[in-house]
Amino acid sequence: MRVDxxxxxxxxxxxxxxxxxxxxxxxxxxxxxxIYRDIEKISEAGIPIASSSGKGGGYYIxx
Numbered sequence: 001m002r003v004d005x006x007x008x009x010x011x012x013x014x015x016x017x018x019x020x021x022x023x024x025x026x027x028x029x030x031x032x033x034x035i036y037r038d039i040e041k042i043s044e045a046g047i048p049i050a051s052s053s054g055k056g057g058g059y060y061i062x063x
Contacts, residue, residue, distance in 0.1 A: 005030075006038055010047065013059055020058040 005028055012027070013019050021035045028035075039059060042049050048062040 002038070006042055009035075009038060010042065010061070013049070014061055018052070018056070018058040018060045023058070 008028070009024060012024070021032050021039075024035045025032045039049060039051075049059060050062050051057065051059050
């Protein structure tokens, strides 16, 4: 269920600090494109989520 995945994603990101889209896709067994859409939905809900690129990059929740 999508809502469960979105909430689980938030818990994983808040617990680890920074998580790549690939890690999330593998964890939830979905495509990377699905993760991109889910991150967009989380952002639309008003949760301050951001991304950084390059080595050590990924998604994180802003302060």
